[in-house]
Amino acid sequence: MTVRLIATRRIAAAMVAASLATPVAVPVLAHEGHEHGDTPKPVVATAVPTMETSSSDFELVATAHGKTLLIHLDRFATNEPVTGAAVEVTADGETVTAAAVSGEDGVYRLDAAWLSNPGPHELTVSITAADAADLLIGTLEIPASVAGAPPGREHGVSGIVGQVRSDPGLMLGAAMIFLLGVLTSIALTHRGRVRAVAGAVLLGLGLLLASGAAFAHGGEDHSHGDAAKDKPLGTAATPAVTGAPDxxxxxxxxxxxxxxxxxxxxxxxxxxxxxxxAAPTVQLIGQVVADPNGGGHVQATQSGRIEPGEKGLPYVGQRVEAGQILATIAPAVNVIDRSGIQQQIATVEQELAIAEGRVQRLRKLEGSVPQRDIEEAEANLTGLRKRRAALSPTLTAKEALRAPIAGVVTANNVKAGQVVEARDQVLFEIVDPSRLMVEAVAFDPRVANAITAATATTADGTSLALEHLGSSLALRQQAIPMLFRIDTPPKGLGVGQPVRLIAQVQGKAxxxxxxxxxxxxxxxxxxxxxxxxxxxxxxxxxxxxxxxxxxxxxxxxxxxxxxxxxxxxxxxxxxxx
The missing domain is CATH 2.40.420.20 (conserved putative lor/sdh protein from methanococcus maripaludis s2 fold)
Incomplete structure (x- = not known):
């Protein structure tokens, strides 16, 4: 058992040493001729052959679609499409006039046989527009087969699997490695297989040495940076950035x-x-206010009940004219006041009857009584008539509420039948929308005194041209109020709307x-x-x-x-x- 364990360890050590000493593992993920120094600048991948060129007047992008060349022509400074231009393209000794594509500004099209020939093509584009003419030169690279060109190699596990499937040599090397793993596993799990393991190791190493760089690319050039540098101006660069084409x-x-x-x-x-x-600027916060001469309030001078006018009660947003009756107020008199007024009217009418009788008698005695007595009686009669005329409407006369200026009703605080008190509240508010101002505050007195021009911007991006009218001498919460007139206020601008004010001050930047x-x-x-x-x-x-x-x-x-x-x-x- 000890001898077998020692032999197994020796075999494993031999495998590691052989793998380290053999240069086969080095090119596994490397590419032949590929330098891993500085990262090349990304180049945009395009689905079709593309040429880009420009001058001080024009900017041109040409794309090849089979035997058709599409040209997008724009102004260099503004990127606006150039329409109505005469475009001629010369390539391979052939000059073709491009026709404008209907419905697409600045797009021109031509058909040429040389677009089917692979390789670089020097293009000379003559452009004659209404206000400028120029000559643009560039190189259009036509691949050998745009549609049938093999896709770029993928990296990672899927890329390696694809390369192995497409290359018989790589397939054989992978099979030998797999066989080596199988033999090694059998040898380590069965007794008496030391020689078999050694033979399998030698066989696997020999196959790896024979197959060479298993995962390297043979004869493939990946020098993106040098190729890009050698291309002439206007040549479509080699695709190096993957993504959705075009x-x-x-x-x-x-x-x-x-x-x-x-x-x-x-x-x-x-x-x-x-x-x-440009002049330096400061930013201030302000709000839209009504011009003192372009706004007005309507209030009641007596207590009473609101009654609609001839055209009804005005609604918010309605335009009214100066002097137009907005509503009427019927006097509201309680029982005690009403009885007192009626008693005064009765007293005046009684005195009036006596005065009329006295004047009639004196006129009959005219010539025998002093004229002065007759005139005094007539004057007393006239006064009593005026007193009665003044007391009679107290119970029935209505007050007309009129618009003080022409403008738009911005507030309506009354309803039909509502009882209001004299000078109690603002019943109607009217603003002339053509006469509006902006009020802002500045905490720095130097800013208030150095403003030369100003503009304001509303929340929705509307710009307002302002005229600086002046600033207050009294501080308001430690700030200086400033007033600006709006030149030609836009439609829809409302009183109280906040604005961001940009004021230009003295100086240059x-x-x-x-x-x-x-x-x-x-x-x-x-x-x-x-x-x-x-x-x-x-x-x-x-x-x-x-x-x-x-x-x-x-x-x-x-x-x-x-x-x-x-x-x-x-x-x-x-x-x-």
Missing amino acids: SPRRLPDGSVYVPKPSQRLLSVRTTVATPQE SGIVLPRRSVVRSASGQPIVWQHESPQRFVARPVRTQPVDGNTVLVLAGVEPAARIVTDGAGLLNQIR
Whole structure:
């Protein structure tokens, strides 16, 4: 038993030593001619042969589909499709005019026989647009068989299994390894099999030495970096990044690949970054208020019961004219006050009857009595009539509530039949929507005195142009109230609506002015912009900004001059994963 155990241990040690000494295991996961130094820059995989080239005026992406070549032509600065251009393509000594594709702006198509010939093709594209003309040169690489080309090798367990199945040599090596394992297991589990184990070990090692590198690729070139460097400008790069072909996707380096057809769907537009100077700004919080001359309150001057006017009670949002009757108030008099008023009316009527009789008698004696007595009696009669006229409507006269200005009813605090007290509450509130203001507060007196211009933005993104009217000399909760007039208020703006106010102060700041929609937030919450790095690739650039007004921002750092920055569609690019 001891001899067998010692022999078994010696055999195992011999197997380990042989495996370490033999270079067969080294190339198991390695590839011939593959350098594992610096990681090559990711290259976008495309489903069809693609050529990208550009100039200072145009940007072109050409894709081969069998014998058809599709050309997407855009403006280099703005990424707008170029329509109505004359496009001619010269390749292999043949010049073909591309025709515009109906219903697709900036897409041109041509058919050529040379597209069926594999290999590189030097393309010279002549472009003549309404306002510019240019000549673009590039190389289009046509594979030997685009449709029948073998798929790229997979890595991992599934890749190794696929390679073994497709290569007879690898299949034989795998079979010998399996046989060696079976013989070794039998030898270790049965007695008297020491020589069989030794023979199996020698046989397995011999087969492995004969088959060579079992899992290595024979004669395959994987030098991605050198091949990419040797390709001329405009040549379609060798695919190195897997993924859904010709679909927007995020690349391993964080950039985003968006093919030209997808850019058209997303309406991606760009602008060339140009350094500019802008005034420094401060942000304040304000709210919309009514112009003192463009707003009014309606209150009752007497107690009474609300009765609708001729057009009924006005509703909130209804437009009314100045002087329009909104409602009437019927006087509400209690029993005691009513009896007192009736008693006064009765007394006046009695005095009035006596005065009328006296005036009639004096007029009959005119000439025999002094004229002064007649005039005094007539004056007394007139006074009594006025007293009766003043007391009679007290019980029946109604007060008309009229609109003080023309505008929109923003508050209605009454119902039909409601009893209100004099000067008790605001019954109606009217605001002229064409005369609105913004009130803001500043805690720094230097800001209030240095404002040169201002804009405001509502919660839904509506921008308001403001005119600074002035600031108060009295503090309100240790802050300085400031008032701004809104130039041409938009429809739907309401009194009391909060706004974010951006005020420009004296001074200058240098940077790149971009639309506010160009700046988006990354997954970590950092402000970024998307730079159009190549015709179909966009790179995120972290930036530091400050607002200029409600629609633009000033990029202080993070963007180089002359870079193409996405202005429209940045939010959609930011969502690509």
